[in-house]
Amino acid sequence: MRLLTPPGIAGVAVVQFGAAERPRLAPCLRSTRGEAIATVPGAPPRRALLQLDGLVVDDVLVVDRGAVGLELHLHGSAAVLAALARAFVFDDAPVLPPAVRLLRDAMCESQLELAIEQLGLDFERFCRDVADLPPAARSTELAAVRERSRVALAQVVPARLVLLGAQNAGKSSLFNRLLFRERVLTGPAPGLTRDPVAEVTALDGYPYEVVDTAGEGPAASAVDGAAIERGRRLRSHALQVLVVDGHRGPSVADRELAGGAVLVVANKADLPQVGWPADMPCHLRVSCAAEQAVLLRARIGAALRQCRALPAAGRVGGIAALSAEDLARLA
Ligand SMILES: Nc1nc2c(ncn2[C@@H]2O[C@H](COP(=O)(O)OP(=O)(O)OP(=O)(O)O)[C@@H](O)[C@H]2O)c(=O)[nH]1
Ligand SMILES: [Mg+2]
Structure with a gap:
């Protein structure tokens, strides 16, 4: 232990x-x-x-x-x-530093590069160097460090991405496409998904914990109502992706949910589309049925990266992925 x-x-x-x-x-x-x-x-x-x-x-x-x-x-x-x-007996072996754990658990190339970079850096030396800089150069360097750290953390810590929307909009179909496999059940019966299901995947070089949730609509039983409520609770502090059935158009519930969503995705682009209300955003039109999963993932990943103001994943360069204590020490 x-x-x-x-x-x-x-x-x-x-x-x-x-x-x-x-x-x-x-x-x-x-x-x-x-x-x-x-x-x-x-x-x-x-x-x-x-x-x-x-x-x-x-x-x-x-x-x-x-x-x-x-x-x-x-x-x-x-x-x-x-x-x-x-x-139980506590194992006295030292706890692995975050960079070593990241090296072991990296999910994509950018995480691996980041782990190697973090293992090679000398934080104490960096702190001394920054302290010796003239004040203006020091604040420029610290601002750059904070930004690199923000990007590096986004490469390492999966952001939660909650798929939400009306029943039957295609949330579970999108979830499966993002994972390249039939992870959850999909089908024409509304209210198929009840309990939230989460999986981690990398989109456009950044890790996400994608969560499929129950659709908004009449709950068949109290048990279903509780499951819907569990999904709703996962929305706070998450990136919300609203999936709308573009064939039927946004419902009243969709219009309300759009306010908290970072992305509004109109699905079922392979079917005839209704006119989209001018006062509601639509960031992407997709077809979970007809579009290649590789392209769909790339488009969603790029749109998310854009709304999070993140650069293309790759080498972060220099000091990165600092803990809150590291940042406090630098400040
Ligand atoms: N034509 C077409 N059908 C789609 C598309 N995406 C999903 N569907 C179908 O729409 C139906 C509902 O899809 P689901 O993914 O189960 O919908 P959901 O939003 O998860 O529904 P709930 O779990 O009930 O909230 C299924 O029959 C899918 O095959 C699409 O892009 N085009
Ligand atoms: Mg579903």
Whole structure:
């Protein structure tokens, strides 16, 4: 067992269990109904109650990293960590620095380049050099560093992208195209998607956690209503992509959702299109049925990059991907 987050008091602690520790950990993780928890590598995190010595000590998220093992995302209580340390043995090997972890987990070329760049840089030396600059040059350099850091972080930390819109607009079809596979069910029956489904993919060189959500429309049951609500909660702090059925045109709900969306995508461009209201934006017209996934992904990726004011992914150059503490030290 290894602590992945820095030691000390914080709101969250992440602990990694090696593959060999799974059998001993399994009885400690239960659902809220007291049942055993089954996890699937690469699946979204699962909620579980952590039980030690017969007591529920925390409400946690379980992330299955396959051969690497299981991660528990805990509330950062020192008492819970101490109880875990009593039940399992903490591995004293040093926690991998972020750049080393990025080197191991890179999803695309730009992340790999960034990891190599970060491993090679000497932050202490950079801080000393910046401190020696005349004030005007120093503030120019710091502004450049902040901008490089913003871009580098966007290359490393997946931004959440929530697909939303009316039932049957084609959100799940778009989700599947963005992932190059039939990850979720699609079909003509409205209200097919209930629970939100998330996957990480790289679009135009930047990673995104794309989330397919239930469509807006009549909920068939209270359970469906709860699932729709879960999807709605994921919208805050996310980039919202509104998918509209361009054949039928925007609904009243679509018009309301357009206000919070960074991109409005009119789908079903292969069918006859209705006139688009002048007071509503439409950034892209696509056809999930007829368009090549490669082109569709490229167009959506480029549009997102543009609205986030991000440059074409590639080498960031120099100091990049600074933590909040690094930036505070530089300031
Ligand atoms: N002709 C055409 N049909 C499409 C296109 N995109 C999706 N569809 C069809 O539209 C129907 C609804 O697609 P879904 O992707 O399931 O729609 P959804 O927005 O996820 O719907 P809910 O899950 O109910 O909210 C399916 O029958 C799709 O095959 C398109 O570009 N052109
Ligand atoms: Mg759907």
